[in-house]
Amino acid sequence: MTTFEQKITRLTEWLTEKDVTISPNITAKTIDGHGIGVVAGSEGIKAGEKLVEFPTAALLNPRTAKKMIWTEAGICDYEIFNKNAIKKIDAEPQSKRLRVSTVDSTDAWVLDKLSSPQILSYYLYHELEKGYGSSWITFLEVLPTIDDFGAVPLVWDVLDYKGRKKYVEQLPKRTIEHAKRMTTQFWADLTAVQDTFCNVTNVERFVWAWMCVNSRCLYYKMVEARTANDCMTLAPFIDFLNHTDEEHCEIGVYEKRTKKTGPAKKVFGLWSTRDYAAGEEVYLCYGPHTNSFLLCEYGFTLSRNRYSELDITDEVLAEMHRERGKLCTKDDVECSRCVFLRHHKYLGDYTVSPEEASFRTAVALAAAQLPDSAFNSPLLQSRTCSSFPPEHEAEERLALASLEAFMATAPTYSRFGAGTREKLARILIELLEAELPRTGGDVADSKDEAEEQVRRLYRERADVARGQLAQLAKQSNEGK
Numbered sequence: 001m002t003t004f005e006q007k008i009t010r011l012t013e014w015l016t017e018k019d020v021t022i023s024p025n026i027t028a029k030t031i032d033g034h035g036i037g038v039v040a041g042s043e044g045i046k047a048g049e050k051l052v053e054f055p056t057a058a059l060l061n062p063r064t065a066k067k068m069i070w071t072e073a074g075i076c077d078y079e080i081f082n083k084n085a086i087k088k089i090d091a092e093p094q095s096k097r098l099r100v101s102t103v104d105s106t107d108a109w110v111l112d113k114l115s116s117p118q119i120l121s122y123y124l125y126h127e128l129e130k131g132y133g134s135s136w137i138t139f140l141e142v143l144p145t146i147d148d149f150g151a152v153p154l155v156w157d158v159l160d161y162k163g164r165k166k167y168v169e170q171l172p173k174r175t176i177e178h179a180k181r182m183t184t185q186f187w188a189d190l191t192a193v194q195d196t197f198c199n200v201t202n203v204e205r206f207v208w209a210w211m212c213v214n215s216r217c218l219y220y221k222m223v224e225a226r227t228a229n230d231c232m233t234l235a236p237f238i239d240f241l242n243h244t245d246e247e248h249c250e251i252g253v254y255e256k257r258t259k260k261t262g263p264a265k266k267v268f269g270l271w272s273t274r275d276y277a278a279g280e281e282v283y284l285c286y287g288p289h290t291n292s293f294l295l296c297e298y299g300f301t302l303s304r305n306r307y308s309e310l311d312i313t314d315e316v317l318a319e320m321h322r323e324r325g326k327l328c329t330k331d332d333v334e335c336s337r338c339v340f341l342r343h344h345k346y347l348g349d350y351t352v353s354p355e356e357a358s359f360r361t362a363v364a365l366a367a368a369q370l371p372d373s374a375f376n377s378p379l380l381q382s383r384t385c386s387s388f389p390p391e392h393e394a395e396e397r398l399a400l401a402s403l404e405a406f407m408a409t410a411p412t413y414s415r416f417g418a419g420t421r422e423k424l425a426r427i428l429i430e431l432l433e434a435e436l437p438r439t440g441g442d443v444a445d446s447k448d449e450a451e452e453q454v455r456r457l458y459r460e461r462a463d464v465a466r467g468q469l470a471q472l473a474k475q476s477n478e479g480k
């Protein structure tokens with residue numbers, strides 16, 4: 001049986017054969033709770049040190065994958081393709097074909113119909129099926145298993161992995177929506193791939209491939225990319241880097257001269273942005289992500305996350321409609337307050353962090369303090385307070401003018417401050433009371449990874465609410 005160290009040595013040698021440079025100052029190792037990660041060697045790392053450099057041809061991205069798929073398709077007489085897909089290609093006039101592929105054949109257009117995640121997921125799926133026959137086996141051997149994705153809600157939902165489907169509905173509402181969007185995208189991608197290739201039948205394996213692509217791809221811009229979503233590449237070894245929201249490494253493309261004479265070549269590289277002590281884990285930042293996002297996309301959460309926030313859209317909307325007695329719905333005629341907020345692009349997406357309420361939230365809670373009549377229809381027809389109809393009540397004119405002034409200048413002290421704090425505090429206290437049982441209270445951590453992640457999201461929500469309540473109390477004491 002091959003040990004982890006042997007697999008990493010094989011991977012490093014294989015990458016070196018492809019002219020990839022890996023600094024001797026870093027090494028890959030398994031890290032408790034993180035899977036594989038990258039750590040600084042005994043010499044440590046200096047800021048600005050180049051850690052990994054890839055010739056762009058050695059990357060696994062839609063461009064390189066399409067070339068390899070097309071070469072293989074030629075060898076097996078195009079038998080990997082679904083017969084209907086081939087019929088459709090033959091029927092399509094060549095002039096109409098979208099030529100974005102770098103593959104040197106007009107028929108390779110069949111691959112251009114697929115998005116980058118679809119191409120890459122198919123590629124990994126198919127290579128795994130080949131096993132030791134795959135030229136990527138050294139890379140496949142160090143990829144996570146489906147079990148390593150056991151904390152991803154998509155995996156619970158699509159595979160009911162370890163009976164975890166039930167936990168999807170227990171997630172906070174916005175996280176459920178995120179998870180469901182991913183499930184929809186997954187099935188759309190699988191369908192598109194099955195419409196093109198005849199050899200994709202194992203859903204669990206496709207989940208594995210799709211999740212590898214989703215959780216390991218790095219941003220890499222190619223001229224043929226149609227959308228930002230197409231700008232993705234897999235880069236073995238760099239993809240061992242775990243996520244942090246702190247100071248981290250950077251990745252990018254730059255030119256490098258490998259020989260004294262001859263042209264400079266493009267490389268895809270990873271470099272440090274600060275010093276690292278020997279043995280310290282080296283991270284990347286996957287983006288300014290909340291724990292809800294990290295759980296859905298990657299299957300983990302950070303114990304402290306600087307991007308933690310609490311979505312209180314439903315609660316704020318309920319507060320705004322207290323006077324009306326019911327929420328506006330899509331099928332309902334919207335109330336004039338919603339029309340006003342929508343017109344100013346402030347309707348929905350209300351959040352708070354432990355430190356502050358988002359400005360959108362502050363605007364909505366300010367709007368909630370004006371009577372319905374302040375948003376009445378003649379006013380809305382005129383849209384701005386500068387052109388109020390003369391018959392409009394002076395007091396309401398003044399109130400709405402204050403709201404618009406607040407939206408324009410966001411003063412720290414405004415007529416809405418005290419009312420906003422009161423409404424926000426009520427929302428947060430009610431939310432805390434309602435969600436407390438979902439945090440698991442003082443009971444020990446659940447043995448089920450999925451259940452534990454659900455609890456962690458609720459604990460984080462409670463922490464954000466408490467942090468924000470403390471801020472509100474402080475502001476009240478300061479008389480803001």
Ligand SMILES: C[S@@+](CC[C@H](N)C(=O)[O-])C[C@H]1O[C@@H](n2cnc3c(N)ncnc32)[C@H](O)[C@@H]1O
Pocket residue numbers: 033034035036037142143144148215216239240241242243244297298299300301302
């Ligand atoms: C790009 S890979 C990083 C390498 C990965 N740890 C491995 O074993 O191959 C992304 C995956 O690593 C894990 N991961 C990344 N950052 C993490 C963190 N801060 N804490 C826990 N797991 C993390 C998650 O499973 C995520 O899906």
